[in-house]
Amino acid sequence: xxxxxxxxxxxxxxxxxxxxxxxxxxxxxxxxxxxxxxxxxxxxxxxxxxxxxxxxxxxxxxxxxxxxxxxxxxxxxxxxxxxxxxxxxxxxxxxxxxxxxxxxxxxxxxxxxxxxxxxxxxxxxxxxxxxxxxxxxxxxxxxxxxxxxxxxxxxxxxxxxxxxxxxxxxxxxxxxxxxxxxxxxxxxxxxxxxxxxxxxxxxxxxxxxxxxxxxxxxxxxxxxxxxxxxxxxxxxxxxxxxxxxxxxxxxxxxxxxxxxxxxxxxxxxxxxxxxxxxxxxxxxxxxxxxxxxxxxxxxxxxxxxxxxxxxxxxxxxxxxxxxxxxxxxxxxxxxxxxxxxxxxxxxxxxxxxxxxxxxxxxxxxxxxxxxxxxxxxxxxxxxxxxxxxxxxxxxxxxxxxxxxxxxxxxx
Amino acid sequence: xxxxxxxxxxxxxxxxxxxxxxxxxxxxxxxxxxxxxxxxxxxxxxxxxxxxxxxxxxxxxxxxxxxxxxxxxxxxxxxxxxxxxxxxxxxxxxxxxxxxxxxxxxxxxxxxxxxxxxxxxxxxxxxxxxxxxxxxxxxxxxxxxxxxxxxxxxxxxxxxxxxxxxxxxxxxxxxxxxxxxxxxxxxxxxxxxxxxxxxxxxxxxxxxxxxxxxxxxxxxxxxxxxxxxxxxxxxxxxxxxxxxxxxxxxxxxxxxxxxxxxxxxxxxxxxxxxxxxxxxxxxxxxxxxxxxxxxxxxxxxxxxxxxxxxxxxxxxxxxxxxxxxxxxxxxxxxxxxxxxxxxxxxxxxxxxxxxxxxxxxxxxxxxxxxxxxxxxxxxxxxxxxxxxxxxxxxxxxxxxxxxxxxxxxxx
Numbered sequence: 001x002x003x004x005x006x007x008x009x010x011x012x013x014x015x016x017x018x019x020x021x022x023x024x025x026x027x028x029x030x031x032x033x034x035x036x037x038x039x040x041x042x043x044x045x046x047x048x049x050x051x052x053x054x055x056x057x058x059x060x061x062x063x064x065x066x067x068x069x070x071x072x073x074x075x076x077x078x079x080x081x082x083x084x085x086x087x088x089x090x091x092x093x094x095x096x097x098x099x100x101x102x103x104x105x106x107x108x109x110x111x112x113x114x115x116x117x118x119x120x121x122x123x124x125x126x127x128x129x130x131x132x133x134x135x136x137x138x139x140x141x142x143x144x145x146x147x148x149x150x151x152x153x154x155x156x157x158x159x160x161x162x163x164x165x166x167x168x169x170x171x172x173x174x175x176x177x178x179x180x181x182x183x184x185x186x187x188x189x190x191x192x193x194x195x196x197x198x199x200x201x202x203x204x205x206x207x208x209x210x211x212x213x214x215x216x217x218x219x220x221x222x223x224x225x226x227x228x229x230x231x232x233x234x235x236x237x238x239x240x241x242x243x244x245x246x247x248x249x250x251x252x253x254x255x256x257x258x259x260x261x262x263x264x265x266x267x268x269x270x271x272x273x274x275x276x277x278x279x280x281x282x283x284x285x286x287x288x289x290x291x292x293x294x295x296x297x298x299x300x301x302x303x304x305x306x307x308x309x310x311x312x313x314x315x316x317x318x319x320x321x322x323x324x325x326x327x328x329x330x331x332x333x334x335x336x337x338x339x340x341x342x343x344x345x346x347x348x349x350x351x352x353x354x355x356x357x358x359x360x361x362x363x364x365x366x367x368x369x370x371x372x373x374x375x376x377x378x379x380x381x382x383x384x385x386x387x388x389x390x391x392x393x394x395x396x397x398x399x400x401x402x403x404x405x406x407x408x409x410x411x
Numbered sequence: 412x413x414x415x416x417x418x419x420x421x422x423x424x425x426x427x428x429x430x431x432x433x434x435x436x437x438x439x440x441x442x443x444x445x446x447x448x449x450x451x452x453x454x455x456x457x458x459x460x461x462x463x464x465x466x467x468x469x470x471x472x473x474x475x476x477x478x479x480x481x482x483x484x485x486x487x488x489x490x491x492x493x494x495x496x497x498x499x500x501x502x503x504x505x506x507x508x509x510x511x512x513x514x515x516x517x518x519x520x521x522x523x524x525x526x527x528x529x530x531x532x533x534x535x536x537x538x539x540x541x542x543x544x545x546x547x548x549x550x551x552x553x554x555x556x557x558x559x560x561x562x563x564x565x566x567x568x569x570x571x572x573x574x575x576x577x578x579x580x581x582x583x584x585x586x587x588x589x590x591x592x593x594x595x596x597x598x599x600x601x602x603x604x605x606x607x608x609x610x611x612x613x614x615x616x617x618x619x620x621x622x623x624x625x626x627x628x629x630x631x632x633x634x635x636x637x638x639x640x641x642x643x644x645x646x647x648x649x650x651x652x653x654x655x656x657x658x659x660x661x662x663x664x665x666x667x668x669x670x671x672x673x674x675x676x677x678x679x680x681x682x683x684x685x686x687x688x689x690x691x692x693x694x695x696x697x698x699x700x701x702x703x704x705x706x707x708x709x710x711x712x713x714x715x716x717x718x719x720x721x722x723x724x725x726x727x728x729x730x731x732x733x734x735x736x737x738x739x740x741x742x743x744x745x746x747x748x749x750x751x752x753x754x755x756x757x758x759x760x761x762x763x764x765x766x767x768x769x770x771x772x773x774x775x776x777x778x779x780x781x782x783x784x785x786x787x788x789x790x791x792x793x794x795x796x797x798x799x800x801x802x803x804x805x806x807x808x809x810x811x812x813x814x815x816x817x818x819x820x821x822x
Contacts (some may be wrong), residue, residue: 014448016439017621026426037425039460040453049450049471056467210428246583276715282701283694286715290693293769294804295717303725304687304697304716310755311714319763328780346723358704392704 002160002173003061004030004039007053009069009078009151010046020155022067022150023224034176034225035170045069052149058085062145063169068152070135071272072115076348077347078149079138083122086142090120094126100134112213125149128164130245139168146172173325178238180230181207184253185218186405190229193247200242201280215397216258216405252408259404260289266411267298270296274407275346277315277336279327280354282319285400300346315339328355328365333373336381341375348402349375356395359407370399374406381406412560413584414449415441416468420489421563422455433478433561433568435617440572442581442619445587445636456480461492465558469496472558474580479563481546483526489560490549494533496555501531506545507538511545534649536560539575543567550579557583565732590620590643592633592651604629604658611653618646622803626808628670629818663819670815673698677822678709685818686757687713688726688747689779690738691765696811711757716747726750739766739776741784741793759821760786762812767806781810784818792817 006027008020020042027037036060042051050069057064069078083090097119104111118135122128128137133156138149149163150157185193190213197220201209208223222239226232245250252337253262267274278285286302289295303314308327311317319333326329333353341349354370365386372383383406387395417438419431426455429718438448449472455460461480465718494501496814499782508530515522530547539548544567549560559576561568583642584671596604608631618635634651639645655662664673678685689696695712700706714725715804720727720740729748735766744764765781776797783794794817796807 011449013437014451015621016435017444017623019435020429024427025429027425031427038455039464040425042451044449046449049738052467052471053450056463060463063655073612100523110696153522183773197645206425211425212428278694279712281698282706283697283713283715287692287698288694289802290715290717295693299693299717301690301717301721302694302713304694304701304713304715306701306707306710306712344724406418 002035002063002065004035004065005039005041005057005061006037006065007041007043007045007050007057007066008152009045009066009081013042013068013076014044020087022152022154025154025158026065026067029166030063030177031223032178033166033173035169035173037274044259045075045077047081047084051084052079058142058145059203063148064146065148065150067150067157070118070119070137070149070151071122072112072134073161076117078409079117079120079403081139082140082147082149086122086140086144086147090122093119093121093127094117096121096136100346103134104335106177120197128155128160129385130160131163132159135163139165158170176225177227177229177230177232178223179226179236181222181236182254182256183220183222183243183247183251184259185247185250185259186216186252186259186401186408187250188218189216190218190373193220197243200239200246200272204239207235215394216401218354251408252405258292259401259408261292263404263408264289264295264298266408270347270411272347273298273300273345274299274348274350275340275344276403277305277309277340277349278302278352279305279336279352280356281396281403282306283355284396285352285403288400288404299338300344303336303340310335311339315343326365328353328369328371330371330373330382330384333371333382335374337373337375347377348407348409351375352403354395354399356392356399358392368395370395370402372403374401374403374408374410376410377391381410413446413474414472415446415474415476416450416472417448418452418475418477419466419563420454420456420459420461420466420477420492422486424453425455433563433565436565437476437572439479440577441474441476442634442636443587443589444577444584444648445589446580446584456486456488458488458492459494461488464491465496466512467556469553469556471518474559475557476559476561477533478561478568481529481548481560481562483523483528483545484696487528490528490531490533491559493551495548495561497533497551497558499534500741501533502531503527504532506643507532507547514545519766529755538718539571541567541571542574543570547577547758550576569667586638588633588640588643590637590640591763592647593636593665593667594631594633594654594659594662595659595668595670596629596658597627597663597670597812597819599629600627600659601629604631607657608654609655611650614648619648626805627812644739646680658704660820663816669703669724670708670812670819674815674819674822675703675709677819681822683756684711684756685759686711686751686755687814688716688751688760689713689760690716690722690747690763691767692763692811692814693717694806695763695764699811701817704733711755714747714751722747722750726754737776739764739782741779741795744782744784744793745786745791748784752786753811758788759800759818761818762786763810763814765806765809766811769803779806781806781813782816783810783814783817785814787821792821 125138140147207222224232224235316339336351357367368387536549551558618633635643729749747762768778779798
């Protein structure tokens, strides 16, 4: 298997708030070509330091991809550093300069003299055209190993890689078939999920397994890399056959669809509608449902009832009930859901009440307490959890996930 | 100024979905000590490759921080790689082994023999205690340069760095005073903001300026690093004196408070309340307002009116008005805000109606159209924008920002 290293160039990438995302995208592309990424770097605008890194990477790996540092200023050191590392000259390439000049003219501007630096090409390099910006890339064969220079802005880099690099790499590399099985999972914790499936996936180096978790919503990706599509699909079917019985109905989608999209499709198919009434989640449940394009076909709307008066006036929650059980209670959740269903005529109503913290006003349930109710044609169901997490945003996100998971199972 | 390099170790950090966040946190800590980070690396579980990187970094910089690869298995190569790079022996340290064994016992488990590898210490190293996990760190003085080995899990790394490394680094480094001016800005685009203030901040290498933008909400951080607090504060005052007149009331906070928190504080001070009525943003506006702890003191609640019937039933929007102007119109926005205000008795009502896309149902305004209305004690004001961005989530986020910005200016 061939190896690659990825170098991001630019002192601005070394600040506490910046992440090199180009390397993540490139890693995915390279993995799909059967190339493993074995090291990544972020190097500041320092010619000698960058030249040293390029030399070392080129000794260790088959491909070295460098992004950024191709601008026109003195701070843009990539071309010079690579030329230095390879011990090669750079030559002025008039057609590049003309193209940059034309780009400036189109914007009614005159090309500054300094931009001519972007037309310098390392001896022996193939030029990679940039259809989104001024700086061209370069593809340099160094005794069978390849150095690839790409621009830093992600939209320029992606377009250049797909148009100019992908075809060249496919020619150099043995054909490979990649197939991915993507399971989305709800209703268990990340550690439960991992304990359940790790005995399976640890048996396999191929497919590669990735587990992603976000506030109770989880994804497992199995990526098989084989010589043929048939072999990759057979391998995934083999793994699926072992994982599926262990997860059962906790798998809510197999095509990347979100939980709210799966619910939406089920409601559409049944011609049914949904309303929500939320206090603790403050609109977050409605927002998540309406993230799905076309949700207006089944989502009636929502009530964010942050006061007792909102609950009594619009959802018909009796004042006595609130006084007796408190706003954070199973009884209030029930009254909210049934009230919202009645007030709007929707087929289903989901309600959430709870205390997301960070403090409680004394009369209320402890921080992290959530009650969910789902009112439907056959009555009302309930969910209840107390999360230990003293993190308002996480408690809110977990509560929304729990409510949607309940509705999805019911549908 | 002293330089540092940061190396993250672990093949799992070289997948398309993983980002090394430890280095961001460490960069912030190091910058605050007056140390500049000049290179970052992610290296797979490869002893020789890691040893080469450590050697190179140690030649180039004063501090080399390495995180991860301290587990008990053969894949955990950090200790061996650093020993190899420095040409030093490792010695078994019984007290570490005893402490790990005690940790296992506390969990009613027997320490596997393999965990003894975690008690190997490089000759001459100081041991950095781990109060959150089994693997200790190491602090190695190499002829005045320092190699620091830290565990990979962020909560272990952060605790160890703050307890064990920060005091050691403060002793080695000249005292430095850091002060930050943090402006939060709304009501202009990121490029407008940068064009406005870049002539100022480009004049200064100190303070360092960082501009962060997220869906129309922006932050500018100026970080001054001086020998005394007075000098740092004077420097920030000098920059502030030039930036403030250019931005004026587009600066909504100077202490890190979010726009919704600033609005909340103003409402609290006036003893006033707020209600929202939203369709295009689907609950997102209410969610954002309720992200602020304590928002129940001024936020009455919200209506997510995703159907015409929700608008007529609960907000009293006249059916004729909807028929004449359409749901996405200034008139509907006005009726929603005024209706919500009347129905709840809140002092202020914000409404948003629009089409976030990706498609339009023909009768509606084009994708990206947003109308905002703000109804208050003195009447109703309006906002209107058509965003070109064909990105549902972004249009929704921009619309919420616009609505909150309007309310904040009014308050």
